[in-house]
Amino acid sequence: KIIKNESRSNPPGPLGLPFIGNLHQIDQSSFHTSLWQLSKTYGPIISLRFGFVPTIVVSSATLAKEVLKTQDAIFCSRPPLIGNQKFSYDGLDVAFSPYNEKWREMRKIFTTHLVSPYMIQSSRYIREDEVSRAMDKIKTLALSSKNVNLSKIAKSVTSTIMMRVSFGKRYQDEEERKKVLQLLNKLQETIMNLYVSDIWPGLPFVSLVDRFMGKMNMLEECFQGFDMFYQQLIDEHLNPPNIKSHKEKEDIIDILLRVMKDKLFSLTHKHIKAMLMNVLVAGIDISAAIVIWSMTLLMKNPKVMKKAQEEVRIAIGNKGKVDEDDLSSLTYMKAVIKETMRLYPPSPLLLRETLKDTTLHGYKIKEKTVVHLNAFAIGRDLEVWANPNDFLPERFLGSDIDFKGNDFELIPFGAGRRICPGVLMGVVMVELLLANLLYLYDWGLSNDIRKEDIDLDALPGITMLKRNELCLLARVYF
Numbered sequence: 001k002i003i004k005n006e007s008r009s010n011p012p013g014p015l016g017l018p019f020i021g022n023l024h025q026i027d028q029s030s031f032h033t034s035l036w037q038l039s040k041t042y043g044p045i046i047s048l049r050f051g052f053v054p055t056i057v058v059s060s061a062t063l064a065k066e067v068l069k070t071q072d073a074i075f076c077s078r079p080p081l082i083g084n085q086k087f088s089y090d091g092l093d094v095a096f097s098p099y100n101e102k103w104r105e106m107r108k109i110f111t112t113h114l115v116s117p118y119m120i121q122s123s124r125y126i127r128e129d130e131v132s133r134a135m136d137k138i139k140t141l142a143l144s145s146k147n148v149n150l151s152k153i154a155k156s157v158t159s160t161i162m163m164r165v166s167f168g169k170r171y172q173d174e175e176e177r178k179k180v181l182q183l184l185n186k187l188q189e190t191i192m193n194l195y196v197s198d199i200w201p202g203l204p205f206v207s208l209v210d211r212f213m214g215k216m217n218m219l220e221e222c223f224q225g226f227d228m229f230y231q232q233l234i235d236e237h238l239n240p241p242n243i244k245s246h247k248e249k250e251d252i253i254d255i256l257l258r259v260m261k262d263k264l265f266s267l268t269h270k271h272i273k274a275m276l277m278n279v280l281v282a283g284i285d286i287s288a289a290i291v292i293w294s295m296t297l298l299m300k301n302p303k304v305m306k307k308a309q310e311e312v313r314i315a316i317g318n319k320g321k322v323d324e325d326d327l328s329s330l331t332y333m334k335a336v337i338k339e340t341m342r343l344y345p346p347s348p349l350l351l352r353e354t355l356k357d358t359t360l361h362g363y364k365i366k367e368k369t370v371v372h373l374n375a376f377a378i379g380r381d382l383e384v385w386a387n388p389n390d391f392l393p394e395r396f397l398g399s400d401i402d403f404k405g406n407d408f409e410l411i412p413f414g415a416g417r418r419i420c421p422g423v424l425m426g427v428v429m430v431e432l433l434l435a436n437l438l439y440l441y442d443w444g445l446s447n448d449i450r451k452e453d454i455d456l457d458a459l460p461g462i463t464m465l466k467r468n469e470l471c472l473l474a475r476v477y478f
C-alpha cells in the first residue's frame with residue numbers, strides 16, 4: 001500500500017532498471033530530443049533516475065513558470081557535476097555555482113562590472129570593428145566566387161570580440177585563437193561525458209573507474225589548457241610589457257583585478273579564471289550558434305530571407321554598413337532571431353537542482369533533485385505555439401512575447417534568479433553580425449545543393465551547435 005502511494009506522488013516516467021535507472025532509455029548524443037520524445041509519452045513533468053540520481057524533466061510553459069517564477073527560490077541551484085565543478089574551479093563561478101551567498105557576490109560582480117550597460121556601450125567599437133573586418137573577408141571570397149564558411153566566420157567574429165573584451169588584445173595570431181576554440185570544443189565534449197561518479201555518487205571506487213576510463217585525464221587536460229592560458233593573461237596584466245601600443249580600454253581582467261585590489265569582495269585569481277571561463281563559454285559558441293541557425297533557417301525559407309533583407313536595406317539605405325544604433329529599427333530581423341531561438345534554443349536544457357523538498361503539479365519533489373527544463377520542447381509545445389514546426393517570424397510581430405524571462409514559452413536565456421546575465425551583450429553581438437550579413441550580401445547555394453538538402457543536425461554538447469558547417473556563396477549587394 002505504501003509503495004503504491006509513493007509511486008503516485010512521483011511524476012510519471014518510464015520504468016527504470018535496478019542500479020542504472022533510466023540511463024539505457026536516453027540517447028546521450030541528443031539528450032534534449034530524447035527527453036522531448038519521452039515528454040510526448042509521459043507528459044510535461046517526468047521523473048527519471050540516472051543511476052542513483054533522481055531527476056525530473058519539465059517540458060511545458062505552464063510548469064516552467066511554476067519552476068522559474070513561483071518556486072524559483074527552491075529550484076535555483078545547480079547540481080555539482082564533475083565536469084561543471086572542474087571548469088568552475090569548484091563552483092567559484094556564476095554559472096555552475098550552487099545557490100549560496102558566494103554565488104550572489106559573484107553574480108553581482110558579473111552584472112555590475114562585466115556585462116553592465118556601460119560595459120556594453122564601451123565595447124561597442126570592438127564589435128563594430130570585428131564585424132566590419134569579417135564583412136571585408138566575405139567580400140574577398142564573394143568577388144572570387146569562393147564558398148563562405150559561415151560557421152567559421154561566426155565563431156571567428158564572436159571569439160575575437162569576446163577575447164578582445166576580456167583580455168584587451170586582438171588575437172591576430174590565428175594559432176592562439178584557434179587553440180582557444182579547440183579547447184572550447186573539447187570542453188563541450190568533456191562536460192557532456194557521463195561520469196560514473198556523477199551517476200553513482202557515494203559508491204566506493206567510482207572515481208577510480210572514471211580515471212581508468214581516461215575521462216578524468218581528458219577533463220584535466222582540457223582544464224589545464226584553459227588554466228595556463230588564463231594564468232598567463234593575468235600575469236601579463238599584472239606586469240604589462242612596456243610597449244603600450246596594443247592596449248585597449250579597461251578589459252575584463254583589468255576590472256576583476258581592480259575589484260580584487262579594492263577588496264570589496266574576497267576574490268582570488270581562481271575566481272577571476274572561473275569568471276573568464278563563463279564569459280568565453282557563454283559568449284562565443286552560443287552567440288555564433290544563433291547566427292548560424294538563423295542563416296540556416298533563412299536559406300531554407302527564401303521568402304523570410306527576402307523580407308529580412310528588404311527591411312535592413314530600406315532602413316540603412318546606402319550607408320554601407322549597419323551600426324549598433326541602427327539595430328532598434330530592425331523589427332523583422334529581431335523576430336527572425338526570436339523564431340530561431342524558439343526552434344533552436346542554443347542552450348536547449350536549463351539545468352537546475354532543488355534546494356529543498358517541494359510539490360510541483362501535485363507531485364512530491366525531493367531536495368537535491370536534478371531538474372532539466374527543456375527549452376527545446378517548450379518552443380515546440382502544441383499547447384502554446386500554432387504550427388510549431390514552421391519557421392514563421394511573423395508570429396512575433398505585434399506580439400509582446402520576449403526572451404527576457406517573463407514569457408515562459410520562450411526561454412532561450414532562462415528566467416528567474418539564474419537568468420542569463422549576458423542577454424544584452426549576446427543579443428547585440430548576434431544582431432549586429434546578422435544584420436550586416438543580410439544587408440551587404442545576397443546568399444546562395446552551390447550548384448549541386450538544393451535548399452532542402454541543408455541539414456538541421458546538431459552536435460551534442462551543452463550548447464546546441466549545428467553539426468555540419470554552413471557553407472554558402474555570397475554575392476556583393478552593395
Ligand code: HEM
Nearest residue numbers: 094095278282283347350412413414415418419420422426
Ligand atoms: C546570446 C546568447 C546567449 C544565450 C542564448 C545565453 C543563454 C543562457 C542560459 C539559457 C543560461 C541559463 C539560465 C538559467 O538557468 O535560467 C545562461 C546563463 C548564464 N549566461 Fe548566458 N547566454 C548568452 C550569452 C551570454 C553572454 C554573452 C554571457 C557573458 C558575457 C553570458 C553569461 C552567462 C552566465 C554567467 C550565466 C550563469 C548565470 C547564473 O547561473 O546565475 N551569457 N545563459
